[in-house]
Amino acid sequence: MYNPKSLKAEEFISHEEILSTLQYAEDNKNNAKLIDEIIEKAKLRKGLSHREASVLLACELEDKNQEIYALAEQIKKDFYGNRIVLFAPLYLSNYCVNGCVYCPYHAKNKHIARKKMTQDEVRREVIALQDMGHKRLAIEAGEDPVNNPIEYILECIKTIYSIKHKNGAIRRVNVNIAATTVENYRKLHEAGIGTYILFQETYHKESYEKLHPTGPKHNYAYHTEAMDRAMEGGIDDVGLGVLFGLEMYKYEFAGLLMHAEHLEAVHGVGPHTISVPRIRHADDIDPSAFDNGIDDDTFAKIVACIRIAVPYTGMIVSTRESQASRERVLHLGISQISGGSKTSVGGYAEPEPEEENSSQFDVSDTRTLDEVIYWLMSMGYIPSFCTACYREGRTGDRFMELCKSKQIQNCCHPNALMTLKEYLVDYASEKTKKLGMELIKKELYNIPKEKVREVVVERLDKIEHGERDFRF
Ligand code: SF4
Ligand code: SF4
Numbered sequence: 105m106y107n108p109k110s111l112k113a114e115e116f117i118s119h120e121e122i123l124s125t126l127q128y129a130e131d132n133k134n135n136a137k138l139i140d141e142i143i144e145k146a147k148l149r150k151g152l153s154h155r156e157a158s159v160l161l162a163c164e165l166e167d168k169n170q171e172i173y174a175l176a177e178q179i180k181k182d183f184y185g186n187r188i189v190l191f192a193p194l195y196l197s198n199y200c201v202n203g204c205v206y207c208p209y210h211a212k213n214k215h216i217a218r219k220k221m222t223q224d225e226v227r228r229e230v231i232a233l234q235d236m237g238h239k240r241l242a243i244e245a246g247e248d249p250v251n252n253p254i255e256y257i258l259e260c261i262k263t264i265y266s267i268k269h270k271n272g273a274i275r276r277v278n279v280n281i282a283a284t285t286v287e288n289y290r291k292l293h294e295a296g297i298g299t300y301i302l303f304q305e306t307y308h309k310e311s312y313e314k315l316h317p318t319g320p321k322h323n324y325a326y327h328t329e330a331m332d333r334a335m336e337g338g339i340d341d342v343g344l345g346v347l348f349g350l351e352m353y354k355y356e357f358a359g360l361l362m363h364a365e366h367l368e369a370v371h372g373v374g375p376h377t378i379s380v381p382r383i384r385h386a387d388d389i390d391p392s393a394f395d396n397g398i399d400d401d402t403f404a405k406i407v408a409c410i411r412i413a414v415p416y417t418g419m420i421v422s423t424r425e426s427q428a429s430r431e432r433v434l435h436l437g438i439s440q441i442s443g444g445s446k447t448s449v450g451g452y453a454e455p456e457p458e459e460e461n462s463s464q465f466d467v468s469d470t471r472t473l474d475e476v477i478y479w480l481m482s483m484g485y486i487p488s489f490c491t492a493c494y495r496e497g498r499t500g501d502r503f504m505e506l507c508k509s510k511q512i513q514n515c516c517h518p519n520a521l522m523t524l525k526e527y528l529v530d531y532a533s534e535k536t537k538k539l540g541m542e543l544i545k546k547e548l549y550n551i552p553k554e555k556v557r558e559v560v561v562e563r564l565d566k567i568e569h570g571e572r573d574f575r576f
Contacts, residue, residue, distance in 0.1 A: 108362065108369040113328035116366035117307050117359050125155050125358045129162035139168045146175055146412045149182065150508075154361035157413035161357055161405060169405070176408035176436045179415045185513060185550075187488045187520045188480055189440040190473070191240040191278070192233055193422070195449045196221050196260050198462050200246025202282075202319030204305070206350060206394065208387040209246045209464060211319065216387050217460040219449035220251055226263045232452035234272025236444055236473045237531035239489040239523065241274050242301060244464070247282035247320060254288045257281055261295045271530045271572055276491035278343070282321060283330035289337025298494050299376050300334045301343035302327075306351040307359025315350060331363070335371045340500025342367070343420070345379030348406070349397045357406060364414055373501045377418040377440065378410055380433075384424045384465040404432055411437025416507035423447075426468040427479070434485065444473035477527065478536045481543050488520035489527055492575035514553070515576040518560045521547055522574050525567045 106118035132138050142156045152160070160172050197220035200209040208216050221229065233241065243260065245252045257279070264274050276298040283302060292300065306312050309324045316322045331342045344363055346356040360378065368374040382398065383391045391397060398406070410419060421430055421438045423445040430441060448456045448463040456462065471479070477487045492515060493503055506512040521544050528540040544564065551557040556576075563574040 108366045110366075111329065111332055111370070113325040114309070117309075117328060117362055119309065121362070122307070122355055122358045125158050126354055128155055129158040129354065132159050133162040133164045135159075136165060136168065139163050139165065143168070143171055143175060146179075149179060149415050151415060152413045154358045154365060154413075157361055157409050158354065158358050160412065161354060161409045172405075172412065173408050173436065176411040179411055180435060180437045180439075183415055183507070183510065183513075184439045185486075185517060186484055187486045187516055188434065188438070189240070189418075189488045189490060190238070190443050190476070191242055191440060192236070192238045192442055192452075192473075193242045193244055193280075193445050193447065194226075194229060194233065194264075194452075195447065195462075195464065196226070196243055196245045196257070197248070197252045198246050198449050198464070199248040199251035200319075201248050202246070202321040203317045204319075204321065205315050205317070206305075206347065206383055206389055207464065208389055210388075213388050217462040219462050220256075221260070221450055223259060223263050225450055225453075226260050227267060228453040229450055230264050230267045230274060231269045231272070234267065234269045234274065235531070236452070237272075237477075237489070237527045238444075238473065239274060240276045240278070240298070240491050242278040242280055242442075244280045252281075254284065254291055258291055258295050261292075261297065265296065271526070271570075273573070275573070276494060280343075283327045284333075286333045286337045289334045289339055293338035297339070298491070299341040299343045300331075300339045301345070301377070301379070302330050302334075303345040303347060303379065303381070304328065304359070304363065305347045306356060307346065307363070308351045308355055311351045328363075331367060331375075332370065335367070340373065341376035341494065341503070343377035343379060344375045345381060345420075347381050347383055348403070349383030349391060349394045351396055353396065353398050353402060353406060357409065360410070361413055364417065371500075373504050374414060375417050376503070377420050378414065379420040379422070380407060380410070381422060381424050384468070386463065386465040387461055389465075400429055400432065403429065404436060407433040407438065408436045416504060423467045423469040424465060427471065430469060431483070434483075441476070443476035444471070445469075474531070474533050474536050477532065478539060481536070481539050486517075486520045486543065486547060487524055487527070488516070489523035490516065490519035490575070491523075492519050496575065514556065517547070518551055518556060518576050521551075521560060522563055522567065525564050526572060529567060
């Protein structure tokens with residue numbers, strides 16, 4: 105029944121295969137010999153199967169767990185260096201016809217403020233985001249064919265890309281909207297989106313159907329097969345994720361990796377990113393009603409094991425997580441974070457009045473983008489606003505080839521320094537600017553090729569004098 109190459113959800117995410125994987129992991133959680141073999145394989149940096157990675161996740165041997173963490177940290181350094189890419193979410197509309205029981209936008213929630221931005225409002229929000237320094241957005245909208253049809257989403261994307269305020273520009277729009285048709289995915293592709301993101305929420309079909317009692321999202325197969333349709337529609341980069349806390353995390357972990365294996369088997373390219381959200385408090389939603397919540401230690405272990413299992417897949421953590429929790433997982437594998445986020449519809453240009461709460465969840469990390477940038481740099485990370493790859497046509501399998509051969513780093517590092525310089529010159533506070541300039545000076549020496557270093561020095565100087573948007 106289990107077949108990673110099948111296009112049927114229940115075959116590539118086979119419930120039986122997950123149960124047997126969990127049993128195998130449970131049986132071997134103290135099997136030092138097998139765990140050693142898996143760690144050795146992981147050191148080759150070619151990834152692990154869902155079964156192997158599940159054994160590591162289940163491992164109860166303290167010394168082996170320390171090895172797992174150390175390896176995750178090393179892989180993170182090898183593939184991503186000390187760079188962290190920044191983005192912000194932008195909620196376009198919270199009208200939604202679905203009944204997801206964990207989300208305040210569910211159709212039966214009659215007291216939440218419903219909003220849909222006009223193009224003028226989108227413009228104002230994007231200017232506010234540009235004025236913060238953001239270059240990369242993830243747009244979000246509920247599923248509502250009347251209020252948020254694909255034409256509305258496309259119009260918003262067009263508006264976002266068209267705005268050039270002062271030195272600002274949004275250079276990459278990632279899209280997180282409901283599962284849709286191949287035809288609609290093609291339209292998104294043609295609109296020049298970056299990654300198409302869709303969280304599975306849970307891979308457990310029975311739970312999925314209970315958690316999504318009404319609306320089109322109730323259809324497990326249609327939702328689970330969405331990435332195949334997106335790829336058929338020409339979208340090369342897709343982002344997976346589950347909402348940890350809804351189901352047993354070990355089940356979700358195995359399902360997530362099986363999904364990644366399926367994409368690789370069918371399309372020759374795995375997911376571009378994996379997000380690891382945990383359920384949060386929100387209007388009408390109490391996270392304690394979900395009894396599969398995971399603690400910080402388990403969360404860190406999940407991040408480390410994903411890092412080892414799919415080394416070339418970016419990993420995202422949002423402001424759902426607190427500063428402390430983000431700090432803990434950054435070095436274990438996270439490559440992208442949001443900063444200065446608002447999870448309401450609008451709210452960047454003007455804060456939302458309290459009585460009009462339209463948020464999808466409560467933000468844990470409420471710092472400004474400038475504070476986040478300073479914090480990252482003070483820990484030795486290079487905040488990056490790079491969006492170069494898809495603009496240079498480095499997407500899908502082309503991108504993965506560069507990642508797997510580690511050549512991508514020849515682009516990532518200089519791009520990080522140049523986009524950070526833009527941020528420092530245009531948006532940073534004095535304190536952040538000072539720290540950032542020192543960091544850039546130091547990091548220039550980590551560009552291995554002298555020729556490239558010379559070009560970067562020249563371009564950094566041009567940025568100082570007003571030129572923008574250099575990239576490798
Ligand atoms: S999770 Fe998405 S589909 Fe479900 S209610 Fe919220 S906005 Fe709608
Ligand atoms: S060069 Fe590509 S992979 Fe590297 S940070 Fe930029 S967009 Fe990401």
